[in-house]
Amino acid sequence: MGLVSLQMLHSQEMQKHVAQGFPREQLLLSDFMLPKSALKAIHFEDLLNARISDVIETLKRSQHQHCLVVDNKLNVIRGLISANDIVRKLKLPIDVNQNPSFMEIFDSIEKVKLAS
Structure with a gap:
């Protein structure tokens, strides 16, 4: 499906998603994944x-x-x-x-x- 690295899961990346209005507890691994097609x-x-x-x-x-x-x-x-x-x-x-x-x-x- 894609690739997830430690850097992608770094707290700064999570903060970016939260700042965009996504509740932290609803974030999914796929929100941080680089899709295989990319x-x-x-x-x-x-x-x-x-x-x-x-x-x-x-x-x-x-x-x-x-x-x-x-x-x-x-x-x-x-x-x-x-x-x-x-x-x-x-x-x-x-x-x-x-x-x-x-x-x-x-x-x-x-x-x-x-x-x-």
Whole structure:
């Protein structure tokens, strides 16, 4: 159906909904969910031989922090690519507490390339 992250459930997000007139006790998880249709998706078959740089290049225009991995043959979601996981694995100089997007990862890598 969609994706819910800890950031989406943060109290500031709840306060925004309450400020819009929604009673706190009536808020639903779906009020914070990013619908599947709004998420970028990469086909599993395309990832089988992809490098991390290929994935970052593909996702560089995405302001999102997650990307679905879908299998069209089986018609299922195979996984999820997390921008935070990429930052940690590549040891990029990005604060994961700020919930970076794929665009920020791309920009950080470009800065590292220019500096070297």
